[in-house]
Amino acid sequence: MSAVETLDISPVGRVEGDLDVRVDIQDGVVTNAWTHAELFRGFEVILRDKDPQAGLVVTPRACGICGASHLSSAAWALDTAWGSTVPRNAILARNLGQIVETIQSLPRHHYGLFMIDFTNQNYMNSPFFEEAVKRYSPFTGTSYEAGVTISGRPVEIYALLGGQWPHSSYMVPGGVMCAPTLTDVTRAWSILEHFRRNWIEPLWLGCSMERYEEIQSYDDFMAWLDEKPEHANSDLGLYWRMGEEIGLTNYGRGHGKFVSWGYLPHEDKYNNPTIEGRQAAVLMKSGVYDGATDSHKVMDQVFAREDTMHAWYEEGGEAHPFDRTTNPIAKNPVDIDGKYSWATAVRHAENGRLEAGPLARQLIAGGDHGEDWQHTDPLILDMYRKMDGPSILLRHFARMHELCKLYRQSERILREFRLNDEWYIKPTEKDGQGWGATEAARGALCHWIDIRNGKIHNYQMIAPTTWNVGPRASDGERGPIEEALIGTPIKNTADPVEVGHVCRSYDSCLVCTVHAHDAKTGEELARFRTA
Amino acid sequence: MTTPAETGVAADAQSGGQTGAQPSAGASVAPATEAADFLEKYGVTPAQADHDTLVRMITDLLNDGLKTRTEPFPEDNKEFADILEELRGLSADQLREKLVISGWLLKPYGEDEMRCQECMYFLFHKRWCDLPELMLPAEPDWWCRLWRI
Amino acid sequence: MANLLWLQGGACSGNTMSFLNAEEPSACDLVTDFGINVLWQPSLGLELGDNVKAILEKCISGEIQLDIFVFEGSVVNAPDGTGNWNRFCGRPMKEWVRELSDAAQFVVGIGDCATYGGIPATAPNPSESQGLQFLKREHGGFLGADFTSKAGLPVINIPGCPAHPDWVTQILVAVATGRAGDLTLDEFQRPKTFFSSFTQTGCTRNMHFAYKVSTTAFGQRKGCLFYDLGCRGPMTHSPCNRILWNRVSSKTRAGMPCLGCTEPEFPFFDLAPGTVFKTQTMMGVPKDLPEGVDKKGYIKLTAAAKGAAPAWAEEDIFVV
Structure with missing residues (x-):
């Protein structure tokens, strides 16, 4: 047995923001791992004592990638605090903004951030390597160029509603700012249609959306793959075949426990939003899925905990965000046995560390918990069971699988708009506590707001990457990405692309992770990276 | 709910904001006696009245000596919003309260002779106040303390 | 290269x-x-x-x-x-x-x-x-x-x-x-x-700006966002309404007030309570007037515009 080699990687690029990773490697395999989020801007410090609506301006700018998701959470948090009435058109318009942002994110992450690694020299002996280089080389690859360029189209629909993407604030308590006209709707239809005819069907799927939507099980998918060369050679087909060939089914497991807040409130079921009423009002259901027991249950915000044992705060054990008094330590040397990150460890009070993201959403969509009318989808859960649990391959595939469903949801919304009905009902501003949540492309996101004396007393955010990238919790349980890195084979320590695969399969977004766990005072904080 | 906007001018169902900004009937208790008084005198309540009837109701009330709160003039948008907040709790039948809270007058006000004619919310052709919390007929030489330019 | x-x-x-x-x-x-x-x-x-x-x-x-x-x-x-x-x-x-x-x-x-x-x-x-x-x-x-x-x-x-x-x-x-x-x-x-013209240059709400018709609340189909909703379009330098966003629109076209984000003070008023999406006023007059316009001129302009406004300016214009 060879000695343990410690490798510090700074930065792991192509995750949004700065991520540093330390891994212990023995005999070419990762045996231990620590993840460190890197940038502190202090958004929650900035929000303190500001206008109650300041979150609508500031939080989309916490993250240029998930701005609609932050805006959506900020608006729903205010709605629950103020007791607004939200008209059905406004719910639909918010959902549409959320969906098109996610649809945008998909090709952008796939080509821009994820598939580039398939062109790494590590895989030069793969029979698929030549084709991967042709398609996925940065800027010049055929699919890269087509995919990255067309990724700008879906958010044109966002701009029709909110004026621009990123960084609009068109969702406000009581509804939305816009009142779309028929031409906005027809233009949105044609943008969707263009996206489908020029990318989804010819490049992404190699078949019609309708054919793809027939796939309901692992066996269906494998049959689809073999059915025609167009399927096997599509970007989705090539991903699967090359991913299997280069071993992406063999590592990146993680804890096998998952969380989703659920999202897309139903337009007729959440017009009088409350914190308690949300989970039974969302189309895409919330949940916790435990792979070990193969069991599902509904998720509730009361179970959220932030644990600071291994983060640079002096707060004792753990707290619910409403109860948290953030208290950073003055000096923060890196101590991997002690404190080593600004990110808190987010836990479920009963289930511990959970993975957030598309894989989580789709495993939860396979459960029979929740309301009868909520969306269900058996495919990814079936694959999970047949493929012996999570892997890099399945985690990223779950993301790819969401595309057609979200496309159908946006079509439905365009049909459901009643253009002559109201889009906004002016609410009365008042003090109170609120909670807003959604699912960003990369997973569970939510905001808590506490308004006192007409201004923000406390604003807390937990972003998807906070769930995934946090350090160890008090009981020593690793963060999901830390756990997923265990067992990763490293071929070349000078270019550990396998670590990149694991991290990028989570579509980590560090820009909104660290400011979500910031200082009370903002002044004594310091920030570190390892080694 | 029948609103002055629907019976008077600009039946504007397309404009969600306007509809939404209407005082909700349930937000406060409309004095039934007051609505009954209007009903007896004009055959309709303010919520049901057309433009001309509303003008008659307003002018009658003020000519009969209704004292309205012309002072203090809201110094900034915060004080302005506080007055709007008070108005938002009223039902469409609470015409008297609307006039009192807004400091309604049938003549220009102050040494600058401020009047509806120059106010932001006055729609000249409709002879109408477009402020969602008021939504009442107005005349160029009238005034209230929600005057904005 | x-x-x-x-x-x-x-x-x-x-x-x-x-x-x-x-x-x-x-x-x-x-x-x-x-x-x-x-x-x-x-x-x-x-x-x-x-x-x-x-x-x-x-x-x-x-x-x-x-x-x-x-x-x-x-x-x-x-x-x-x-x-x-x-x-x-x-x-x-x-x-x-x-x-x-x-x-x-x-x-x-x-x-x-x-x-x-x-x-x-x-x-x-x-x-x-x-x-x-x-x-x-x-x-x-x-x-x-x-x-x-x-x-x-x-x-x-x-x-x-x-x-x-x-x-x-x-x-x-x-x-x-x-x-x-x-x-x-x-x-x-x-x-x-890019930054000599104003955000307002090319805005579809310019006619309602000129005739002093306000969008008094979000979600309406007429009016200018400057008077009530805090739009900074007349005081902000950007080509947002000349070179459209995502090819199709701009915030002010969609009904969102300009936040003045190309200017050094953004976010304005440090987001103090009462400043978000609300026009700041003093005795009924906006505190921040269109660039280069003084209060006296503004009041004169308003009086003239109100007097000259055509009937159509009082109606919804961005209709379904």
């Missing part, structure tokens, strides 16, 4: 995301058609870890000629001026920024944070953020008021939260194709070609 390096400081990646929406030229066109060689970019770069560091060091030593250094995000100085809250490749990012700026032919600041400090610099500015050559309105910033890059220009600032992709790509192409000499910059070092 021009070598471009793009780094992020106190950033949200919003300018990178916006940049990827570019159409003419697209981000890929920049590489394939205009010969811009992207040495590294946080969201797009191939390399990780020490291999990124090697690129930065070669740029600084001159082994790689750094033609364009693009910086997105604020320069983070906290805590206590050390910059340790934003370290990158083993050092405070601010040290990389200093050395790379000195090595570069052109330095381009993209977005508000790089230009003025932006949202992170909002009071109490917990990260002690600065822009490259400004902190809000104050000249100087991180690099100092006298800084010029090797080509003799100060930082070229492309503010906006985010900057519009076409503002970015057009400047990059101009520099890469040798037309930097045509660039003229204003007092905030913004290219005049």
Whole structure:
């Protein structure tokens, strides 16, 4: 047995923001791992004592990638605090903004951030390597160029509603700012249609959306793959075949426990939003899925905990965000046995560390918990069971699988708009506590707001990457990405692309992770990276 | 709910904001006696009245000596919003309260002779106040303390 | 061929995301058609870890000629001026920024944070953020008021939260194709070609602005957003309504008030209670008047406009 080699990687690029990773490697395999989020801007410090609506301006700018998701959470948090009435058109318009942002994110992450690694020299002996280089080389690859360029189209629909993407604030308590006209709707239809005819069907799927939507099980998918060369050679087909060939089914497991807040409130079921009423009002259901027991249950915000044992705060054990008094330590040397990150460890009070993201959403969509009318989808859960649990391959595939469903949801919304009905009902501003949540492309996101004396007393955010990238919790349980890195084979320590695969399969977004766990005072904080 | 906007001018169902900004009937208790008084005198309540009837109701009330709160003039948008907040709790039948809270007058006000004619919310052709919390007929030489330019 | 390096400081990646929406030229066109060689970019770069560091060091030593250094995000100085809250490749990012700026032919600041400090610099500015050559309105910033890059220009600032992709790509192409000499910059070092006109220039609500018809609440189908909803379009310099966003619209067209995000004070009033989406008034008159208009003129203009307004101006105009 060879000695343990410690490798510090700074930065792991192509995750949004700065991520540093330390891994212990023995005999070419990762045996231990620590993840460190890197940038502190202090958004929650900035929000303190500001206008109650300041979150609508500031939080989309916490993250240029998930701005609609932050805006959506900020608006729903205010709605629950103020007791607004939200008209059905406004719910639909918010959902549409959320969906098109996610649809945008998909090709952008796939080509821009994820598939580039398939062109790494590590895989030069793969029979698929030549084709991967042709398609996925940065800027010049055929699919890269087509995919990255067309990724700008879906958010044109966002701009029709909110004026621009990123960084609009068109969702406000009581509804939305816009009142779309028929031409906005027809233009949105044609943008969707263009996206489908020029990318989804010819490049992404190699078949019609309708054919793809027939796939309901692992066996269906494998049959689809073999059915025609167009399927096997599509970007989705090539991903699967090359991913299997280069071993992406063999590592990146993680804890096998998952969380989703659920999202897309139903337009007729959440017009009088409350914190308690949300989970039974969302189309895409919330949940916790435990792979070990193969069991599902509904998720509730009361179970959220932030644990600071291994983060640079002096707060004792753990707290619910409403109860948290953030208290950073003055000096923060890196101590991997002690404190080593600004990110808190987010836990479920009963289930511990959970993975957030598309894989989580789709495993939860396979459960029979929740309301009868909520969306269900058996495919990814079936694959999970047949493929012996999570892997890099399945985690990223779950993301790819969401595309057609979200496309159908946006079509439905365009049909459901009643253009002559109201889009906004002016609410009365008042003090109170609120909670807003959604699912960003990369997973569970939510905001808590506490308004006192007409201004923000406390604003807390937990972003998807906070769930995934946090350090160890008090009981020593690793963060999901830390756990997923265990067992990763490293071929070349000078270019550990396998670590990149694991991290990028989570579509980590560090820009909104660290400011979500910031200082009370903002002044004594310091920030570190390892080694 | 029948609103002055629907019976008077600009039946504007397309404009969600306007509809939404209407005082909700349930937000406060409309004095039934007051609505009954209007009903007896004009055959309709303010919520049901057309433009001309509303003008008659307003002018009658003020000519009969209704004292309205012309002072203090809201110094900034915060004080302005506080007055709007008070108005938002009223039902469409609470015409008297609307006039009192807004400091309604049938003549220009102050040494600058401020009047509806120059106010932001006055729609000249409709002879109408477009402020969602008021939504009442107005005349160029009238005034209230929600005057904005 | 021009070598471009793009780094992020106190950033949200919003300018990178916006940049990827570019159409003419697209981000890929920049590489394939205009010969811009992207040495590294946080969201797009191939390399990780020490291999990124090697690129930065070669740029600084001159082994790689750094033609364009693009910086997105604020320069983070906290805590206590050390910059340790934003370290990158083993050092405070601010040290990389200093050395790379000195090595570069052109330095381009993209977005508000790089230009003025932006949202992170909002009071109490917990990260002690600065822009490259400004902190809000104050000249100087991180690099100092006298800084010029090797080509003799100060930082070229492309503010906006985010900057519009076409503002970015057009400047990059101009520099890469040798037309930097045509660039003229204003007092905030913004290219005049984009930032001399107003956000209001080209706004579809201009007629309602002229006839003094207000959008009194969100979701309406008429009116101008300046009078009640706090729109800063008449006081903000940007081409948002000349070069549309995502090809299709702009905030003011969609019904969202301009927040003035290309100006140094953004976010205005430090987001104090009562300032968000509300026009600030004093005795019934807006505190901030359209640029160059005084209160007396404004009142005269309003009286005349009200008197002259046609009947159609009182009706919905953006109808279904």
